[in-house]
Amino acid sequence: xxxxxRRNFLAASAAMLGGGAVARAxxxxxxxxxxxxxxxxxxxxxxxxHYRQRAWGKDEIRPVSGGVSSFPLKTHHLxxxxxxxxxxxxxxxxxxxxxxxxxxxxxxxxxxxxxxxxVFETSIRLVGGLLSxxxxxxxxxxxxxxRDLADRLLPAFATPTGFPYRFVNxxxxxxxxxxxxxxxxxxxxxxxxxxxxxxxxxxxxxxxxKAQRALFAKRSRLDLLAVKIDALTGQWLDRRATVGSxxxxxxxxxxxxxxxxxxxxxxxxxxxxxxxxxxHQQVRRDxxxxxxxxxxxxxxxxxxxxxxxxxxxxxxxxxxxxxATGAKVTESWAALQDRFGVLPEAYDYASGQPTAVTxxxxxxxxxxxFNLWLLDRNPRWxxxxxxxxxxxxxxxxxxxxxxxxxxxxxxxKRQADHCPGYWxxxxxxxxxxxxxxxxxxxxxxxxxxxxxxxxxGLRK
Ligand code: IFL
Numbered sequence: 001x002x003x004x005x006r007r008n009f010l011a012a013s014a015a016m017l018g019g020g021a022v023a024r025a026x027x028x029x030x031x032x033x034x035x036x037x038x039x040x041x042x043x044x045x046x047x048x049x050h051y052r053q054r055a056w057g058k059d060e061i062r063p064v065s066g067g068v069s070s071f072p073l074k075t076h077h078l079x080x081x082x083x084x085x086x087x088x089x090x091x092x093x094x095x096x097x098x099x100x101x102x103x104x105x106x107x108x109x110x111x112x113x114x115x116x117x118x119v120f121e122t123s124i125r126l127v128g129g130l131l132s133x134x135x136x137x138x139x140x141x142x143x144x145x146x147r148d149l150a151d152r153l154l155p156a157f158a159t160p161t162g163f164p165y166r167f168v169n170x171x172x173x174x175x176x177x178x179x180x181x182x183x184x185x186x187x188x189x190x191x192x193x194x195x196x197x198x199x200x201x202x203x204x205x206x207x208x209x210k211a212q213r214a215l216f217a218k219r220s221r222l223d224l225l226a227v228k229i230d231a232l233t234g235q236w237l238d239r240r241a242t243v244g245s246x247x248x249x250x251x252x253x254x255x256x257x258x259x260x261x262x263x264x265x266x267x268x269x270x271x272x273x274x275x276x277x278x279x280h281q282q283v284r285r286d287x288x289x290x291x292x293x294x295x296x297x298x299x300x301x302x303x304x305x306x307x308x309x310x311x312x313x314x315x316x317x318x319x320x321x322x323x324a325t326g327a328k329v330t331e332s333w334a335a336l337q338d339r340f341g342v343l344p345e346a347y348d349y350a351s352g353q354p355t356a357v358t359x360x361x362x363x364x365x366x367x368x369x370f371n372l373w374l375l376d377r378n379p380r381w382x383x384x385x386x387x388x389x390x391x392x393x394x395x396x397x398x399x400x401x402x403x404x405x406x407x408x409x410x411x412x413k414r415q416a417d418h419c420p421g422y423w424x425x426x427x428x429x430x431x432x433x434x435x436x437x438x439x440x441x442x443x444x445x446x447x448x449x450x451x452x453x454x455x456x457g458l459r460k
Contacts, residue, residue, distance in 0.1 A: 037436025
């Protein structure tokens with residue numbers, strides 16, 4: 001990749017918001033990208049300091065009140081944000097912070113807890129976070145922790161279909177809720193195949209591959225998947241095909257199985273599913289392109305509501321080769337970002353109105369912009385990410401960190417009091433990689449999971 005010339009650092013107009021000082025990089029049309037990268041890094045270091053002082057080893061900080069919340073367990077903390085942050089800290093060169101985080105994991109992370117977790121969330125966030133931290137520094141104890149945790153999730157896969165139960169008790173292995181969905185069935189392979197490669201134990205990759213393939217076999221005659229299915233009977237429980245929540249990362253991990261592992265079966269499944277989605281789910285409205293929810297057997301449009309999570313999809317389409325369509329989908333979401341400042345959680349393209357006015361500090365649009373930029377280096381994708389970053393600085397920054405919004409349509413936008421773990425792993429990393437041109441990342445050969453965890457491409 002051509003190195004980007006570093007121009008003067010124009011940054012740092014300070015403003016007060018919610019009691020915290022906001023370091024804002026001033027960015028003109030052809031931005032000073034390196035300065036923006038530095039601004040992202042300084043926000044990360046600032047947020048880490050608050051997490052360290054107020055929430056060290058806890059799952060999530062409450063950035064307005066300075067309190068904490070736990071996830072994925074209801075009443076016990078596993079260090080979620082800390083683990084999610086690790087490879088982001090590393091790639092930013094925040095080495096002291098990375099090392100103190102790793103030291104905490106080695107000394108205190110303990111998954112032997114009598115409590116029930118989401119198998120999917122625990123895998124993408126915690127197993128993935130530990131594996132990417134291991135990729136960064138090679139510490140065998142990080143791999144051992146990832147393996148210990150995956151071993152505690154494995155009992156969930158013992159079903160007649162191979163689709164995992166949604167919940168498992170970390171200590172007892174007791175399982176619950178077989179009524180599941182494509183995302184929670186098929187979002188394991190990159191992390192679990194990596195675990196198998198590193199440990200020599202094939203059980204992880206095998207379980208992930210089996211679930212992904214068995215779900216593909218359930219597709220309708222239109223090659224579409226619905227959004228709810230029973231892991232015990234293999235019967236569909238719903239008819240709605242979507243690329244939004246409960247399905248999104250299934251499609252992502254079909255592509256990723258090819259990208260990371262060179263798995264041709266994954267590539268074939270990705271192509272079949274994507275051709276069907278593009279054939280039946282594209283809707284053009286007022287110059288925009290949306291991927292509508294349709295009936296998986298008839299292809300008839302069920303709903304004009306779009307889930308914010310679906311805004312990742314343009315990036316995936318681009319990765320899979322449908323670049324113009326992926327760009328158009330991403331531009332449709334970017335136009336919404338321009339209109340609302342921060343994307344609402346759900347939007348109806350028929351009425352032109354949001355249907356959920358919250359925003360859970362989401363990374364999906366930047367994820368798409370990052371993936372499209374990796375393909376063509378078009379500055380337009382950087383500009384979309386810059387708008388996202390600057391809106392986040394303006395609206396989501398609170399006294400002790402970055403928070404969800406309760407209402408993106410209010411003036412001023414109303415803050416909630418919660419910072420999700422993925423904030424540390426996803427958008428902060430995407431912004432930085434997009435803007436900073438860091439030598440710590442291989443911009444040509446890399447792989448990031450659905451949670452933004454880097455399993456390939458960190459450069460020592
Ligand atoms: O956990 C995150 C991840 O990107 C995902 N789904 C939603 C989260 C972020 O919005 O797969």
